C-alpha cells in the first residue's frame with residue numbers, strides 16, 4: 001500500500017501507532033483526536049463529527065499535556081489557526097500533534113508563549129486578517145491545502161506562525177517523523 005507522501009506499510013512493524021493514525025487520515029472522513037502518553041503511544045481516542053457548517057470537529061474529554069488530531073484526506077495538510085490558538089489558550093496542553101496527508105505538525109508551547117487567552121471569533125475581520133497573513137501563501141501555493149508545496153512555503157508559514165503566535169512549530173514528513181520518534185519519545 002502506497003500513500004501520497006511515499007509512505008508504505010513497510011514501517012508497520014514497530015510503529016503501529018503512527019500507521020494507525022495514517023490509516024485514519026485516509027479511511028475516515030472525520031477527524032480523530034485524542035491523547036498520547038509520554039512514549040507517544042495513543043492513550044485515548046475520540047472520533048469527531050461535522051458541525052452545522054460541515055466543518056470537522058473533534059471533542060476530547062478534557063485536555064492533557066500531549067494531544068493529537070488528524071486532518072482527513074479531504075482537509076488541509078496544515079494546522080488551522082484554531083489548532084494553533086488552542087495550544088496557546090489551554091495551559092494544560094504543551095504539545096499538539098496534527099497528523100495530515102502531508103506529514104506531522106508539532107505545535108509546542110514555548111517559554112515565550114503568551115499566558116493570556118487569545119479571543120478570535122471565527123470569520124471575524126481580525127480572524128480573516130490573521131488567517132490570510134499566516135496561511136494565505138501556503139493555501140494558494142498548495143492547491144488550497146491539498147498538495148504538498150515546495151518546502152520554502154512550509155518554512156515561511158512556520159516562521160510567520162511562530163513569530164505571530166509565539167509557539168514552536170515543527171513539520172515532519174512521515175518518514176522523518178518515524179526516524180525522529182525515538183528521540184521525541186525520550187524528550188517529553
Ligand SMILES: [Zn+2]
Pocket residue numbers: 069070071079080083098
Ligand atoms: Zn486541525
